[in-house]
Amino acid sequence: xxxxTQPISMxxxxxxxxxxxCSHNNIATNDYITWYQQFPSQGPRFIIxxxxxKVTNEVASLFIPADRKSSTLxxxxxxxxxxxxxxxLVGETGNxxxxxxxxxGTELSVKP
Amino acid sequence: xxxxxxxxxxxxxATGQRVTLRCSPRSGDLxxxxxxxxxDQGLQFLIHYYNGEERxxxxxxxxxxxxxxxxxxxxxxxxSLELGDSALYFCASSAGGDxxxxxxxxxxxxxxxx
Numbered sequence: 001x002x003x004x005t006q007p008i009s010m011x012x013x014x015x016x017x018x019x020x021x022c023s024h025n026n027i028a029t030n031d032y033i034t035w036y037q038q039f040p041s042q043g044p045r046f047i048i049x050x051x052x053x054k055v056t057n058e059v060a061s062l063f064i065p066a067d068r069k070s071s072t073l074x075x076x077x078x079x080x081x082x083x084x085x086x087x088x089l090v091g092e093t094g095n096x097x098x099x100x101x102x103x104x105g106t107e108l109s110v111k112p
Numbered sequence: 113x114x115x116x117x118x119x120x121x122x123x124x125x126a127t128g129q130r131v132t133l134r135c136s137p138r139s140g141d142l143x144x145x146x147x148x149x150x151x152d153q154g155l156q157f158l159i160h161y162y163n164g165e166e167r168x169x170x171x172x173x174x175x176x177x178x179x180x181x182x183x184x185x186x187x188x189x190x191x192s193l194e195l196g197d198s199a200l201y202f203c204a205s206s207a208g209g210d211x212x213x214x215x216x217x218x219x220x221x222x223x224x225x226x
Contacts, residue, residue, distance in 0.1 A: 043217030043219055100215060101157055102154060
């Protein structure tokens with residue numbers, strides 16, 4: 001399973017764009033890249049998932065370069081409620097014995 | 113409400129005891145995953161079931177066991193409990209089929225062993 005590396009913590013201010021980069025040098029051909037958000041004492045919440053290039057939804061964008069060895073989660077105009085831990089995961093999900101392995105995550109702190 | 117239901121929300125028990133945590137997956141999801149989250153260990157994958165069959169095992173202790181029933185709900189059994197088993201236990205579910213999907217997590221069961 002591909003290991004991921006992301007910054008332990010990041011600080012930002014309200015209204016700014018936040019980019020969190022994740023390294024996954026050993027990503028396999030069948031692996032997808034998935035990002036989750038977790039608030040204290042709550043279950044992680046799925047944010048976005050991608051395989052290559054760019055994916056955008058109503059919450060975030062995910063940029064994946066051609067070599068797929070890294071990915072960047074982009075949160076536009078963050079607010080105080082975006083303060084949370086963000087996890088980058090790489091793995092083959094689904095029903096063939098898939099298991100998403102969570103790393104330490106990035107603790108994002110948004111200040112007023 | 114994520115659609116994944118975990119009961120109970122809180123559980124306090126003594127060392128040496130046995131407890132059962134229950135998870136009902138989101139409607140239509142065939143896969144159930146169990147995770148343990150403690151302060152010093154982060155989110156640890158325990159086990160994955162698909163349509164009643166075990167598909168993958170993570171760092172699950174021999175004192176722990178799980179199963180998925182025909183109605184697709186799952187139970188995680190923790191026995192001979194130790195203080196170090198105190199943690200949040202999350203269940204997640206995902207849709208079936210060949211495509212990959214993100215997981216939907218429940219709100220967790222907070223286990224306190226005293």
